[in-house]
Amino acid sequence: MAKNSIKIRAKLKEDVITVKALMTHPMETGSRKNTDGSLIPAHFIQEVTCESGGKTLLTAFWSGGVSKNPYLSFKFKGGKAGDMLKLSWVDNKGESASGEAKIS
Amino acid sequence: METDVKRRILLKGSLTASALGVAVAAGLLSPGRVLAAWPEKAFAAKSLPEMLQELLGDGNTEESGDIKIKAPDIAENGAVVPVTISTSIAGAESIALIAVNNPAPLIASYDLGEGAEGFVSTRIKMGKSGDVVAVVKSGGKLFSAKKGVKVTIGGCGG
16 A cells, blocks of 8 residues: 555566565564563565566565565566566555566 | 544545555455465474475475575574575476574465576574575475574564
8 A cells, every 4th residue: 555665676687687676564473562562463465476578477475574674586587678577565464565667 | 523533533444445445456456366375374384394395285305506595694683684595496486485493484485487587585584593494396396405594683573
């Protein structure tokens, strides 16, 4: 629901595209406690999907063990400069966000 | 004054609901697909073989020198430990990232789609010093590698 909560860079070099994404998310494990001793409820991204050219490039399943404001980088072949790349996530509360970037 | 507050909460609540509604309509949220896909049992498993069995249907892995784990020898902040896994194993279908000494060892599982290379980089939380293990699935077999990371301040909020 947050706007622009995903920053994505996708660079093509010698037919390999390197994608770097930074997402804004508290990634609470559900084990941390507030100052009053109550547990902070689990709130973390569960699934991340990355697609381009009509193909799903990567599907990631995460736990609260991924750091806050998650960083993700991966590589793929078969894309061209100018293609759009889309990254979306869904968290354990059912919230979601997505972002797009052009492969450069 | 009180009704004002109630009105604001109601409005905020309905905005949230409608945003979700829009998301569902847009196909962004397909509850059935997402909830079914997240491997809950694998993430709840406490031991590595149990976790691998749940996630990949196989508790056995073979150590492989073709999987490289790049992670700091000493992580000063256990809340943010950068880990990069790269593998040259042909036909890699998925990569699982595990922190053996975490309360819930499975951190992430990456399914590599068409054209994706055997490479993922991310930052993870480590509760205490221990091994980071990467398991690569390819051609029905599981390959693994590990790297020990010392953590000076635990990352699970403890």
